[in-house]
Amino acid sequence: MDYSSSPPGSGPVTERGERTRRKLIRAAETELGEKGFYKASISSITQRAGVAQGTFYLYYRSKEEIFRALVEHMNRGMRHHLSVAIAEAQTRLEAERLGLESFMRFCREHAHLYRIVMEAQFVDPEMHQWFFRTLADGYAKRLEAAQQRGEIRSGDPHAQALALIGIAFFMGQRDWIWEQPPTDAESLATAMAIIESGLSPLSPQK
Numbered sequence: 053m054d055y056s057s058s059p060p061g062s063g064p065v066t067e068r069g070e071r072t073r074r075k076l077i078r079a080a081e082t083e084l085g086e087k088g089f090y091k092a093s094i095s096s097i098t099q100r101a102g103v104a105q106g107t108f109y110l111y112y113r114s115k116e117e118i119f120r121a122l123v124e125h126m127n128r129g130m131r132h133h134l135s136v137a138i139a140e141a142q143t144r145l146e147a148e149r150l151g152l153e154s155f156m157r158f159c160r161e162h163a164h165l166y167r168i169v170m171e172a173q174f175v176d177p178e179m180h181q182w183f184f185r186t187l188a189d190g191y192a193k194r195l196e197a198a199q200q201r202g203e204i205r206s207g208d209p210h211a212q213a214l215a216l217i218g219i220a221f222f223m224g225q226r227d228w229i230w231e232q233p234p235t236d237a238e239s240l241a242t243a244m245a246i247i248e249s250g251l252s253p254l255s256p257q258k
Contacts, residue, residue: 073111075101080118085164089119089175123172123179126165133158144198148247152220156235159224166224188213204251219243
Protein backbone atom coordinates (compact mmCIF):
# COMPACT_ATOMS: atom_id res chain seq x y z
CA MET A 53 0.00 0.00 0.00
CA ASP A 54 1.15 3.53 -0.70
CA TYR A 55 2.23 5.11 2.57
CA SER A 56 3.05 8.50 1.07
CA SER A 57 -0.12 9.78 2.75
CA SER A 58 0.96 9.67 6.36
CA PRO A 59 -0.98 7.67 8.93
CA PRO A 60 -1.10 9.36 12.34
CA GLY A 61 2.25 9.71 14.05
CA SER A 62 4.87 12.32 14.73
CA GLY A 63 8.57 12.41 14.03
CA PRO A 64 10.91 14.66 12.08
CA VAL A 65 9.11 16.53 9.30
CA THR A 66 11.84 16.01 6.72
CA GLU A 67 12.20 13.86 3.63
CA ARG A 68 14.51 11.52 5.53
CA GLY A 69 12.11 11.42 8.46
CA GLU A 70 9.23 10.57 6.16
CA ARG A 71 11.20 7.70 4.64
CA THR A 72 11.89 6.33 8.11
CA ARG A 73 8.24 6.60 9.09
CA ARG A 74 7.21 4.70 5.96
CA LYS A 75 9.75 1.98 6.77
CA LEU A 76 8.28 1.64 10.27
CA ILE A 77 4.68 1.51 9.15
CA ARG A 78 5.41 -1.08 6.43
CA ALA A 79 7.36 -3.18 8.90
CA ALA A 80 4.53 -2.90 11.45
CA GLU A 81 2.00 -4.00 8.83
CA THR A 82 3.98 -7.20 8.21
CA GLU A 83 4.87 -7.86 11.85
CA LEU A 84 1.38 -7.29 13.22
CA GLY A 85 -0.30 -8.99 10.28
CA GLU A 86 1.82 -12.13 10.58
CA LYS A 87 2.07 -12.46 14.36
CA GLY A 88 -0.95 -10.61 15.69
CA PHE A 89 -0.85 -7.68 18.08
CA TYR A 90 0.04 -9.53 21.27
CA LYS A 91 2.93 -11.55 19.83
CA ALA A 92 4.37 -8.72 17.78
CA SER A 93 7.01 -6.50 19.35
CA ILE A 94 8.46 -3.06 18.77
CA SER A 95 11.94 -4.57 18.61
CA SER A 96 10.84 -6.86 15.77
CA ILE A 97 9.20 -3.96 13.95
CA THR A 98 12.39 -1.92 14.10
CA GLN A 99 14.48 -4.91 13.01
CA ARG A 100 12.25 -5.37 9.99
CA ALA A 101 12.47 -1.64 9.26
CA GLY A 102 16.24 -1.60 9.67
CA VAL A 103 16.26 1.22 12.22
CA ALA A 104 17.35 1.55 15.84
CA GLN A 105 14.69 0.68 18.41
CA GLY A 106 14.87 4.14 19.94
CA THR A 107 13.97 5.64 16.58
CA PHE A 108 10.51 4.08 16.81
CA TYR A 109 9.56 6.41 19.68
CA LEU A 110 10.33 9.50 17.62
CA TYR A 111 7.34 8.54 15.46
CA TYR A 112 4.97 6.46 17.59
CA ARG A 113 4.56 6.40 21.33
CA SER A 114 3.62 2.73 21.56
CA LYS A 115 2.70 -0.42 19.71
CA GLU A 116 -0.95 0.56 20.27
CA GLU A 117 -0.46 3.85 18.45
CA ILE A 118 1.11 2.33 15.34
CA PHE A 119 -1.63 -0.33 15.38
CA ARG A 120 -4.28 2.41 15.29
CA ALA A 121 -2.37 4.14 12.50
CA LEU A 122 -2.57 0.98 10.42
CA VAL A 123 -6.32 0.60 11.01
CA GLU A 124 -6.87 4.19 9.92
CA HIS A 125 -4.67 3.74 6.86
CA MET A 126 -6.60 0.62 5.86
CA ASN A 127 -9.81 2.63 6.14
CA ARG A 128 -8.59 5.52 4.01
CA GLY A 129 -6.83 3.33 1.46
CA MET A 130 -9.77 1.00 0.99
CA ARG A 131 -12.31 3.80 0.63
CA HIS A 132 -10.14 5.49 -1.99
CA HIS A 133 -9.61 2.19 -3.83
CA LEU A 134 -13.35 1.51 -3.94
CA SER A 135 -14.22 5.06 -4.99
CA VAL A 136 -11.90 4.76 -7.99
CA ALA A 137 -13.28 1.31 -8.85
CA ILE A 138 -16.92 2.41 -8.99
CA ALA A 139 -16.37 5.84 -10.54
CA GLU A 140 -17.61 4.78 -13.99
CA ALA A 141 -20.61 2.75 -12.76
CA GLN A 142 -23.87 3.76 -14.44
CA THR A 143 -26.18 2.40 -11.72
CA ARG A 144 -25.97 1.58 -8.03
CA LEU A 145 -26.23 -2.15 -8.71
CA GLU A 146 -23.32 -1.91 -11.14
CA ALA A 147 -21.39 -0.02 -8.47
CA GLU A 148 -22.11 -2.82 -6.00
CA ARG A 149 -20.70 -5.41 -8.38
CA LEU A 150 -17.59 -3.39 -9.19
CA GLY A 151 -17.14 -2.53 -5.53
CA LEU A 152 -17.34 -6.12 -4.35
CA GLU A 153 -14.85 -7.29 -6.97
CA SER A 154 -12.53 -4.41 -6.08
CA PHE A 155 -12.82 -5.10 -2.36
CA MET A 156 -11.79 -8.72 -2.84
CA ARG A 157 -8.76 -7.67 -4.90
CA PHE A 158 -7.81 -5.03 -2.36
CA CYS A 159 -7.92 -7.48 0.54
CA ARG A 160 -5.96 -10.05 -1.44
CA GLU A 161 -3.22 -7.47 -1.94
CA HIS A 162 -3.35 -6.26 1.69
CA ALA A 163 -4.11 -9.39 3.68
CA HIS A 164 -1.97 -8.23 6.61
CA LEU A 165 -4.02 -5.05 7.00
CA TYR A 166 -7.24 -7.05 6.76
CA ARG A 167 -6.12 -9.22 9.67
CA ILE A 168 -5.11 -6.15 11.67
CA VAL A 169 -8.58 -4.60 11.23
CA MET A 170 -10.24 -7.85 12.31
CA GLU A 171 -8.03 -8.06 15.39
CA ALA A 172 -8.86 -4.47 16.32
CA GLN A 173 -12.18 -5.62 17.80
CA PHE A 174 -10.17 -7.15 20.65
CA VAL A 175 -7.15 -4.82 20.78
CA ASP A 176 -8.91 -1.47 20.38
CA PRO A 177 -12.72 -1.82 20.22
CA GLU A 178 -13.19 1.93 19.83
CA MET A 179 -10.94 1.99 16.75
CA HIS A 180 -12.69 -1.07 15.36
CA GLN A 181 -16.06 0.64 15.76
CA TRP A 182 -14.70 3.81 14.15
CA PHE A 183 -13.48 1.80 11.14
CA PHE A 184 -16.87 0.25 10.40
CA ARG A 185 -18.92 3.27 11.46
CA THR A 186 -17.13 5.55 8.98
CA LEU A 187 -17.56 2.95 6.24
CA ALA A 188 -21.26 2.50 6.99
CA ASP A 189 -21.99 6.22 7.26
CA GLY A 190 -20.45 7.01 3.87
CA TYR A 191 -22.01 3.94 2.27
CA ALA A 192 -25.45 4.85 3.63
CA LYS A 193 -25.29 8.29 2.03
CA ARG A 194 -24.61 6.78 -1.38
CA LEU A 195 -27.40 4.25 -0.94
CA GLU A 196 -29.83 6.96 0.14
CA ALA A 197 -28.99 8.93 -3.00
CA ALA A 198 -29.59 5.80 -5.10
CA GLN A 199 -32.98 5.34 -3.41
CA GLN A 200 -33.93 8.90 -4.32
CA ARG A 201 -32.99 8.18 -7.94
CA GLY A 202 -35.19 5.08 -7.88
CA GLU A 203 -32.24 2.74 -8.58
CA ILE A 204 -32.72 0.62 -5.46
CA ARG A 205 -35.61 -0.12 -3.14
CA SER A 206 -36.47 2.21 -0.30
CA GLY A 207 -35.61 1.39 3.29
CA ASP A 208 -33.17 2.28 6.03
CA PRO A 209 -29.98 3.03 4.06
CA HIS A 210 -27.79 2.47 7.12
CA ALA A 211 -29.22 -1.03 7.60
CA GLN A 212 -28.63 -1.70 3.91
CA ALA A 213 -25.04 -0.51 4.26
CA LEU A 214 -24.35 -2.77 7.25
CA ALA A 215 -25.78 -5.79 5.43
CA LEU A 216 -23.65 -5.14 2.36
CA ILE A 217 -20.50 -4.56 4.42
CA GLY A 218 -21.20 -7.82 6.22
CA ILE A 219 -21.36 -9.77 2.97
CA ALA A 220 -18.07 -8.34 1.73
CA PHE A 221 -16.13 -8.70 4.95
CA PHE A 222 -17.22 -12.25 5.65
CA MET A 223 -16.27 -13.24 2.13
CA GLY A 224 -12.88 -11.70 2.79
CA GLN A 225 -12.64 -13.45 6.12
CA ARG A 226 -13.27 -16.80 4.46
CA ASP A 227 -10.37 -16.19 2.10
CA TRP A 228 -7.75 -14.58 4.36
CA ILE A 229 -8.62 -15.51 7.93
CA TRP A 230 -10.23 -18.94 7.62
CA GLU A 231 -7.92 -19.84 4.69
CA GLN A 232 -10.67 -21.49 2.68
CA PRO A 233 -10.43 -21.86 -1.12
CA PRO A 234 -10.22 -18.41 -2.78
CA THR A 235 -13.41 -16.70 -3.84
CA ASP A 236 -14.05 -17.55 -7.48
CA ALA A 237 -16.35 -16.15 -10.16
CA GLU A 238 -19.22 -18.39 -9.08
CA SER A 239 -18.94 -17.23 -5.47
CA LEU A 240 -18.98 -13.59 -6.54
CA ALA A 241 -21.95 -14.21 -8.81
CA THR A 242 -23.84 -15.89 -5.97
CA ALA A 243 -23.14 -12.97 -3.63
CA MET A 244 -24.20 -10.48 -6.29
CA ALA A 245 -27.46 -12.37 -6.87
CA ILE A 246 -28.26 -11.94 -3.17
CA ILE A 247 -27.32 -8.25 -3.28
CA GLU A 248 -29.38 -7.60 -6.41
CA SER A 249 -32.37 -9.43 -4.95
CA GLY A 250 -32.14 -7.37 -1.77
CA LEU A 251 -31.63 -3.97 -3.44
CA SER A 252 -33.61 -4.10 -6.68
CA PRO A 253 -36.76 -1.94 -6.55
CA LEU A 254 -39.90 -3.89 -5.76
CA SER A 255 -42.22 -4.49 -8.69
CA PRO A 256 -45.56 -2.66 -8.35
CA GLN A 257 -48.25 -5.00 -7.05
CA LYS A 258 -51.06 -5.68 -9.48
